[in-house]
Amino acid sequence: MEGVAREPDVEQSRLFSAWRLRALSRMPYLASTLFAVHLLDVEGLGTMVVDRSWRLYADVAYAADRGPQWASEVLLHECLHLLSEHAARADACAVAERGDHRLSNLAADAEINDDLVAAGCLFIAGEGVLPEHLGCANDRTYEEYLASLRQRKEASPAEPDEASRGEGGEASRGEGGEASRGEGGEASRGEGGEAVPGAPDGTPDTAGTRTTSKRSRRKSAANTVDFGARSAQGCGSGAGGPAASCELAADRTPVPGLDRAQRDLARLRTALDVARAARTRGDVPGGLVAWAGTVLAGSTIPWQRILHGLITQSLNRRRGNLTTTYARPSRRQSAFREVLMPAWVEPHVRVAVVRDTSASMSSSELGRATSEIVAIADRLGVRGRDLLVVDADTRITATRYFRHPHELHRVRGRGGTDMAAAIDETIREHPGIPVVVCITDGYTPWPARRPAGTRVVACITPGGNRTGIPSWVRTVTMAAV
Numbered sequence: 001m002e003g004v005a006r007e008p009d010v011e012q013s014r015l016f017s018a019w020r021l022r023a024l025s026r027m028p029y030l031a032s033t034l035f036a037v038h039l040l041d042v043e044g045l046g047t048m049v050v051d052r053s054w055r056l057y058a059d060v061a062y063a064a065d066r067g068p069q070w071a072s073e074v075l076l077h078e079c080l081h082l083l084s085e086h087a088a089r090a091d092a093c094a095v096a097e098r099g100d101h102r103l104s105n106l107a108a109d110a111e112i113n114d115d116l117v118a119a120g121c122l123f124i125a126g127e128g129v130l131p132e133h134l135g136c137a138n139d140r141t142y143e144e145y146l147a148s149l150r151q152r153k154e155a156s157p158a159e160p161d162e163a164s165r166g167e168g169g170e171a172s173r174g175e176g177g178e179a180s181r182g183e184g185g186e187a188s189r190g191e192g193g194e195a196v197p198g199a200p201d202g203t204p205d206t207a208g209t210r211t212t213s214k215r216s217r218r219k220s221a222a223n224t225v226d227f228g229a230r231s232a233q234g235c236g237s238g239a240g241g242p243a244a245s246c247e248l249a250a251d252r253t254p255v256p257g258l259d260r261a262q263r264d265l266a267r268l269r270t271a272l273d274v275a276r277a278a279r280t281r282g283d284v285p286g287g288l289v290a291w292a293g294t295v296l297a298g299s300t301i302p303w304q305r306i307l308h309g310l311i312t313q314s315l316n317r318r319r320g321n322l323t324t325t326y327a328r329p330s331r332r333q334s335a336f337r338e339v340l341m342p343a344w345v346e347p348h349v350r351v352a353v354v355r356d357t358s359a360s361m362s363s364s365e366l367g368r369a370t371s372e373i374v375a376i377a378d379r380l381g382v383r384g385r386d387l388l389v390v391d392a393d394t395r396i397t398a399t400r401y402f403r404h405p406h407e408l409h410r411v412r413g414r415g416g417t418d419m420a421a422a423i424d425e426t427i428r429e430h431p432g433i434p435v436v437v438c439i440t441d442g443y444t445p446w447p448a449r450r451p452a453g454t455r456v457v458a459c460i461t462p463g464g465n466r467t468g469i470p471s472w473v474r475t476v477t478m479a480a481v
């Protein structure tokens with residue numbers, strides 16, 4: 001039974017300093033976060049957890065038994081939960097409402113652990129929850145892992161195996177607001193628990209038992225597999241999991257926790273350090289570099305003015321083209337008893353953003369692209385199904401609805417460039433979309449014809465190529481910083 005949270009004594013503080021020093025030697029660019037969290041000792045907790053106010057609750061005696069490597073890596077792991085804002089993202093995904101805290105914790109762990117493995121964390125590599133344990137590919141987002149886990153949780157055990165495999169993308173689109181082209185489908189088709197260490201499914205993989213075996217493994221990956229004591233207990237409310245019983249109220253003494261401004265400052269300082277480290281050392285995980293780029297890059301483009309103007313023009317043109325429907329009766333129907341009158345329909349205002357993820361886009365350009373997408377979401381107040389984000393190089397590699405900036409840190413497709421194909425396909429797949437914004441360095445072919453009913457905006461990175469853009473494309477250029 002765990003005790004109450006209390007301030008560490010001198011010896012416990014000394015131990016914690018040693019673990020923090022070891023963590024710093026592995027990821028020195030996380031210093032601002034490592035020094036911002038405040039340790040509280042909880043006897044019998046058997047792990048470390050964080051709350052939303054950046055307090056770290058640790059069973060110091062247990063951590064001392066596990067040794068400094070375990071303690072330092074779990075400390076880094078908890079810090080990444082805080083930097084990744086898993087608590088806020090879990091809120092955005094309605095985790096509490098749907099009772100998905102355990103799935104949320106698994107998804108959050110999977111998102112950060114591959115970065116920790118890339119940074120050389122051996123314990124995490126051996127014992128942590130990794131994307132492959134969830135039947136998913138690396139470099140996906142928390143939201144994608146969660147959608148995949150939810151999909152498997154909700155798949156009926158009686159459902160035919162082929163049906164649950166074939167409809168992966170549909171299911172995740174329907175429930176989570178995710179539309180992950182190819183990615184979500186692949187993940188859901190993956191054989192969930194194949195690689196789970198200690199999976200309780202010992203069924204021989206013979207032809208006769210194969211289907212049952214796969215189905216139970218997939219289910220177990222989401223629900224019953226023990227991923228180790230730490231993940232089974234969760235990482236606390238600061239990680240998007242349920243609050244541990246030892247967690248204190250936000251303003252509760254002995255330590256009140258960090259307020260919003262203090263957390264934002266620590267996050268910003270850490271992002272600066274990560275960006276600086278990425279320029280001088282080669283071992284900063286890519287996911288962290290992308291995260292820092294998004295935190296740091298600001299947008300100077302007046303998206304509200306540009307897009308509102310285009311969307312209004314697009315709507316006006318469509319109204320002129322009879323945007324009416326017979327699907328529901330007109331409010332004036334009673335005056336025309338015999339003739340069915342069409343009703344006016346307000347077209348749903350949506351924006352699609354195609355993000356050029358080809359190899360010619362540098363990580364800093366990708367960071368700028370991502371921050372422009374965030375700026376579009378914030379300034380127009382659009383998100384979810386109103387803001388579609390498409391990654392593309394020579395083909396579309398990922399499609400999802402925007403909910404949180406963290407979803408955009410992972411980048412798909414680093415090949416050649418063909419934004420013409422991506423723009424055309426986006427319009428074909430999402431008919432009636434009023435505006436497509438393409439964020440690119442401009443070294444790409446453009447659509448041969450002006451699409452009917454959709455305005456196209458080219459947003460060119462600083463120093464990018466503005467030649468060859470058709471005159472009907474509205475072109476804006478990002479300011480150099």
Ligand SMILES: [Zn+2]
Nearest residue numbers: 077109235239
């Ligand atoms: Zn965790």
